[in-house]
Amino acid sequence: MKLFNPLQTHRLPALALAAALLGSSLPAWAQDESADEAPRQALNSEIMPLATKGIINDVARRGSGYVAVGERGHILLSDDAENWEQVVGPTRAMLNRVQFVDAQHGWAVGYDGAVLKTADGGQSWTLNRFEPDWGKPWYDLLFADAQTGLVAGANGRMLATQDGGESWTAVENDVFETGFHHYDVALLNDGSLLIAGERGFLARSTDDGCTWEMLQPPYIGSYFGILPHGPRGAVVYGLQGRVFAFDDVTALPTVAEPLDYDPFSAENVTDPQALAAMGWRQLQNPVEESLFGATMNGSDQAVFVGVDGSIVRGELSGQTLEAVRDWGSDDPLSDIELRAGQAVMTGRGGFYSIDSPL
Known part of the structure; x- marks a missing residue:
């Protein structure tokens, strides 16, 4: 099933999810409940005077403005x-990611299998979807337009x-039978799709999501985000501040038998020559x-954020x-x-900003 036409898709910078990693304050409804409890019902979110000071997981462009969820x-x-x-909003579940495909149409996803939409x-x-019996989170989403997209x-x-969202189809492949969490899914500039996840999980599709291949990872720890760069x-x-780059997604080696992949026996690749060979x-x-x-900050420079207020920056073509x-x-x-003269960030304490440009 083809999902994306790269000539018609809004390409978005990848945003990394950290809802389960921003502290120990996950609400009770974000946890798995025992089988003998009644299914949870969706409740509208409450207007809170300190909402801007609570956990904010994601911020995205919304036409000429912005939207944030948490x-x-x-x-x-x-x-x-x-x-x-x-x-x-129509749920009190933790929301992890939000995307607008134009100034009016947007989607958000989070815990309890929640999928939200706006027009x-x-x-x-x-x-649009609410699965309290499943009870687990969607970590990311990628929409081409108001009609076509996926949640992971x-x-x-x-x-x-x-x-x-009138109907949804499970995307099935041996690659996904490994059961690793999918933290980010991105559309690269050549139209390829790339998924990054836990325990070194990386997967690509070069045919609009019809088929998938698991990639041999350079690092066995979790990947939380993707930034498309170059053609x-x-x-x-x-994890641990690791950042890896590649120039050609079609040239990366794959895992022949995804179900045989064992992150506990695999090893990190640290030698520069061995990495280059991959x-x-x-x-x-x-x-x-x-x-x-x-x-991204221009065509080559990127800015990353993370634990303990970490901010790092650099040219992606550099070392x-x-x-x-x-x-x-x-x-x-x-x-x-990034906006003119200011960096706007989100995290455990809501919104943060730096007046000087990065």
């Missing part, structure tokens, strides 16, 4: 990324729609804290990254957006 189903809108207004710029939202999440589960390349980043190179990072979010020190907070950060 704990307790909070959805916040802003025209300038400085003044935020909360709107009522009025985020002023009102409907609950826990235990290798992925669903696709071609009719705006056929990307950067993946995640089509990879590592960007040396002075920060060892995990990275959860990133954005090293540099840390931004003492900027004002050591809270875990989940995402970043």
Whole structure:
């Protein structure tokens, strides 16, 4: 089933999810419940005076404005990324990721299998899917337009729609039978799809999602995000501040038998020549804290954020990254957006900003 026409798809910078990694304050409804309890019902989110100070997992462009999502189903809108207004959402489940395909049409996903959609710029939202019996999260989403997209999440589960969420089809492949969480899914500039997940899981599709191949990972730890870069390349980043780049997704070696892949017996590849032979190179990072979010700053420079207020930046065609020190907070950060003269970040304490450009 073809999902994406690269000539018609809005390409978005990859955003990394950190809902389960931003602290120990997950609400009770974000946990698995015992089998003898009654299924949870969806409840509208509550307007909270301190919503801008709570956990915010993701921020994205919404036409000329912005939208952010986080704990307790909070959805916040802003025209300038400085003044935020909360709107009522159809769930109190933790929301992990949000994407707008144009100024009016957007989607958000989170815990309890929640999938939300809006057709009025985020002023009102409907609950397209809600699976409290499953109870697990969608970690990411990728939509080409208001009708066509997919959601990816826990235990290798992925669903696709071609009719705006009226119906959903399970995306099935041996690669997904491995059961690894899918933390990020991205559309590369050549139209290829790339998934990054836990325990070194990486998978590609070069035929619009019809078939998938598992990639041999350079690092066995978890990858939390992807940044497309160049004609056929990307950067993946995640646990312990590891950042790896490749130039041609079609040239990366694959895992012949995905179900035989064992991250506990596999080894990290650290030798630069061995990495190059696999089509990879590592960007040396002075920060060892995990990275959860990133954005491009021009065609080659990227900025990454993560644990303990970590901010690192650098040229993706280079070899090293540099840390931004003492900027004002050591809270875990989940995402970043750049605007004229300012970096806007989200994390455990809501919104953060740096006035000077990165």
